[in-house]
Amino acid sequence: MSETFEMVAKTLYGLEEILAGELLSLGANDIQIGRRMVSFTGDKEVLYKANFYCRTALRILKPIYHFKAKDADTVYKEVKKVKWENYMSLDKTFAIDSVIYSEDFNHSKFVAYRTKDAIVDYFMEKDQKRPSVRVNNPDLYINIHISHNDCTLSIDSSGESLHKRGYRVDQTEAPLNEVLAAGMILKTGWKGESNFVDPMCGSGTLLIEAAMIALNIAPGVHRKEFAFEKWIDFDQELFDRIYNDESQEREFNFKCYGADINPAAIEIAEKNIRSAGLMKYIELRTQPFQQCTEAPQPGIMVTNPPYGERISSRDLLGVYNMIGERVKHVFTGYKVWILSYKDECFDKIGLKPSEKMKLMNGSLECEYRCYDIFEGKIKDYKKALNEEGEARPSRPERPSFERKPDRSSRPNFRTDRMDRPARRFAAAHAEDDNERTPFIPGKRYFGDDRADGRPARRDFVGKRPVKRHFKDDEEFGGKKKFGDRSFKKPFKRRGKDDFED
DSSP: OOOOEEEEEEOOTTOHHHHHHHHHHTTOEEEEEOSSEEEEEEOHHHHHHHHHHOSSOSEEEEEEEEEEOSSHHHHHHHHTTSOGGGTOOTTOEEEEEEEEEOSSOOOHHHHHHHHHHHHHHHHHHHHSOOOEEOSSSOSEEEEEEEETTEEEEEEESSSSOTTOOSOOOOOOSSOOOHHHHHHHHHHHTOSSSSEEEETTOTTSHHHHHHHHHHHTOOTTTTOSOOGGGGSTTOOHHHHHHHHTOOTTOOOOOSOEEEEESOHHHHHHHHHHHHHHTOTTTEEEEEOOGGGOOOOOSSEEEEEOOOOSSSSOHHHHHHHHHHHHHHHHHHOTTOEEEEEESOHHHHHHHOOOOSEEEEEEETTEEEEEEEEEOOSSOHHHHHHHHHHHTOSSOSOOOOOOOEEOOOGGGSTTHHHHOOOOOTTSOOSOOOOOOSSOOOOOTTOOOOSSOOOSSSOOOOOOSSSOOOOOOOOOOSOOOOOOOOTTOOOSSOOGGGSOOOOOO
């Protein structure tokens, strides 16, 4: 029987229950929902599947040691107790990522330095040699998370954030995070049983994620690599079997339709869709939403209109007024889902939402609303639903999961909390998981005004870290290099579309 161990999947705020459901379907056990994270247990196969199949996970961590510490010297001593030869050898490189939420520690970089020192000194005392540190693409990603004085040392099985699917070759000015896009679609309950429409599609993220959900294509199929592929105990045969398994894929008998007022955005979307191998399932057109006069039936609309960051307030309200008018007159029979963050924008739509939920888009606290579009009066609509026995026809009931207690709301968390078992992960695993700041051991930074493009220093004395807006800094679109991996069933969608019907 394979070894079972604890794992933690990180996600965006509002997507925790969706992620828990995904993990349950993969065979995970002991699932507990926290704040922007889900803890669970499983074996190596579950770890590989969580990275490869989870659409709403940002990264999968494997905790290897829990301890308590009130200063960096204690962190050094505890980290040095780990038998690091079980996780890396001297010819391997490593990098440290530190996340601190504690009044006892005021500098996350110093904690990272001491963690690095402990690992290097461990090997120096044991073998008189030291492993190297590499910021970009190391062999082992190490994560240290400190909440109050509860410390968790983990190894990161994902590497680059899992929102980097690998299909994006170009982007518009503010692309939607792929994890958020997938979460928005999964929140609706849609799985390909009707047409999918995004009339303001931008670079096509919602369309691509929708097509992959409809076809049940694994989100990790286009990635170059996962960090666990460099682990000492990596099972190549097991991962090849997971990678080549197409048994869960399904037919999609409808289409995804996208439009945008900007021809450049449509051109970018087409590049990304072709890179994902989905041109057969997605149709694009350059068209302003106000010129939309018909909608494919049956269908669902999911869209992410402008928020006003790059548009004047007057124009913005006019856009949402137009959205409401088009939706009411063209999209009869649809469920229309809209993500925005200003109440006055939603007010201009002029419709009463049937559902509302909070989501985070980068640093913006947004609201995701559903509108049921029907002909006639709402009383007649509800009566018809009741007669058909479909008072809420859209989504199946989700399983309930245990939630980790949120201790951040306690009036005196330092004196009023009970110690948890050492094996449990910190309940408040609440950091943003946009792009991690590289840690370079040995490099010193002076002053607070760095003026070098890096984020400002975090002040952890009684404050939460500053949230940063999601942004992709690196080039997209690298294709997976197969290397020596043998493939019994090559995945045909990896390359460009061959335009076959």
